[in-house]
Amino acid sequence: MEKYFDVSYIWSSLPILLPFLKVTFMVAGLSIIFGTFLGLILAVMKLGKNKIAQKTAHFYTTILRCTPSIVLLFLVYYGVPALADNFGLYLHDLNTAVFVVITFTLQFAAIMSEVIRSAFDSIEKGQFEAAVSVGLSPFQAYRRIIFPQALVVALPNFGNGLIALLQEGSLAYTIGLIDIVGKANLIIAANYNTHALEIFIALAIVYWVISILIEKFFGKLEKVFSKGKQTINTN
């Protein structure tokens, strides 16, 4: 009789799984680009003076924070084509990757808007006033004084957001995207549901390594950018 648990399956499945990381990364990358852009708009709304814009942006963030990704994913997957029907558009045949990107863009925007807002809030107002008082234009003051400082504050949170996005992205298989998790489930189905555990462990290893790499990378980046920072060292 075959063994219940066979470590060799972990190693043999890795070369099959790894090419599908491309899909995972592509979807995550697009969501990051669009999500950061939307997040920036939301952050500007939150930091601005317009009360309605502020309320809307905060409301959006609260709602998105309270929704499980899988629910949002299916809501977009079923809801967007249904909504488009009302405008006479037929979107039911759209590539599933599009829905995944829409979902995680919406979600990442909520994360990013908070990251950007808190980063700008952490910079003292006096910094801007001092910069303007020595003759910089407001744009220059933002570009040369505020932005470099806010970036350092935002970096670790951005890194955490990135890891969170990548992990939530693992749910994309539920609407049929063949990314690394989708492929793993296909392999298991092809094996008649045997050795599922080994394949899942391989998946866990892949995600773990990626997360550690991202964390290390952002740690390095933070060091590079915080060169000019002068505060009490807390770590």
Next chain:
Amino acid sequence: MSEGLNYTFLIDTFFIALSGVPITLLVTIVALLIALPLGFLLALTRINQVPVLNWFSRIYVSFVRGTPIIIQIFIVYASVPLILSLFFEKYNININVYNINPIWYAFIVFSFSTTAILIEVFRSALSTVNKGQLEAAQSVGLSNFQAYRRIVIPQALVVALPNICTATVNLIKATSLGYAMSLQEITLKAKVAANVGYNYVEAYIDIFLVYIILCSLVEYGFKIYEKRLRRYKYVSA
């Protein structure tokens, strides 16, 4: 094709989804009850640099933070029955592992992941308390346990509370993945109801609403508790 939303279904399913709330809350509360003390103890091992446990909790936290929760669910759901059936066979216990209620697996997975999150929460909260506080408490004759119980923990709790709130909300959100273990919670109940007439849009709107209400209430509750703790801290300071 486009016939709009089915409103009667929307309203009926809302209550079906609502009937999944007790299971979601049960899993959340059990996971928190296990994770809070365990996370605190393991955080202490990190802070006091207990030789082996220190490394164990570091790797543990790194693993949980580094892997998606759905994969943790897959692994537990695939491995625990294997281990249990071997165990049952060895001791001739006549229980079929495949008849075990999935809620037990949910307890295992969600306490496993929440413990790791709370280790980090408590570690950062405890490190904000000045070391002098502990030393001062000991110097006036409190035992180590008393010093933690009366001096360190109340101060750390104020710092930890917002993060515990986030962890709780994330936990509630994560229980929506219980469908992978056929756990009868909000998402699965509404989804099953939708399978009959393909009313998925309505079902997911309902699920969406239930989670928003649930999470907002939890956040609101934590905010009130935080206010109380702060006031308490202000008076005692």
